[in-house]
Amino acid sequence: MTHTYNITGMTCTGCLAKVQGLLQQVPNIEKVDISLAEGTADITMKKHVSTADLQQALATYPKYQLSEAEPHHHAMSINDDTENRTWLQTYKPILLIFGYLLAASLIAGYSSAFNIMTMMRVFMSGFFLVFSFFKLLDIGGFADSYSMYDVVAKRWRGWGYIYVFVELGLGLAFALNIAPVAVNTIMVIVMTISLIGVLQSVFNKRQIRCACLGAVFNLPMSTVTIIEDGLMILMGVVMLGLM
Structure with a gap:
């Protein structure tokens, strides 16, 4: 399953890499695709991971804030630009x-x-x-x-x-x-x-x-x-x- 989240506080690709690395360490997370331009993340999970657990993964870097996106929102993968x-x-x-x-x-x-x-x-x-x-x-x-x-x-x-x-x-x-x-x-x-x-x-x-x-x-x-x-x-x- 894949869920989309909003992430604030990212200002460069270094921030993107840091957030991606932190989220990928959460158990049952298979893949994390982040769009720096849109400030969103598509997270693929083996089984459901709560938003609170994802937020806890970023707790050591308080400038990065994660929240649930609107259900209809679709985020572009960080690899979309390279794949195209x-x-x-x-x-x-x-x-x-x-x-x-x-x-x-x-x-x-x-x-x-x-x-x-x-x-x-x-x-x-x-x-x-x-x-x-x-x-x-x-x-x-x-x-x-x-x-x-x-x-x-x-x-x-x-x-x-x-x-x-x-x-x-x-x-x-x-x-x-x-x-x-x-x-x-x-x-x-x-x-x-x-x-x-x-x-x-x-x-x-x-x-x-x-x-x-x-x-x-x-x-x-x-x-x-x-x-x-x-x-x-x-x-x-x-x-x-x-x-």
Whole structure:
């Protein structure tokens, strides 16, 4: 059975992720679809869960208030906008970023006789600088979204804040070519830990947002996220092998 509720207090996708995570922890809840624009939630249950129990799940965050919607009201799923878009439209932001990074890497390679180490270093520097930039636009929202699936952030939300600056530091270190062995080792470890949470979410078919571009874009968790993290790990391993 699916019931619709009104939820107030949500101001960003980070809030959405937090509310969704709290409600999904309630026993007998199968799925929570939230529309940030409408301030509503469609909650699918194995068996009926009282409104009081749902409200209790949000009690630790009093700014979020849940109430029953009118019976005839229909809320749009948080995934409606992505389901109505093509694959290309959904992943356009990431594809554009990777296109720019690839172009920058080729330009850098052209000026260095296409040295593979230089090209990968430029790509990885741009990757971490760009992705940390989008996360910094709403670091709180990113931390909330990241805590939905990352194996470390789920246990300690503060890791979401630290992770942003780890990415920023890696981007600067790659740009300046500082301690390449140490930097690549740290990067491989950090990205591998991140990939574990991504794999768990994708294989369990959890309908959550990918936090790779922070809370700015509505990107679903998918195999694209696996490829993104896997590519960075592979490049780091290759660079370590060539040193």
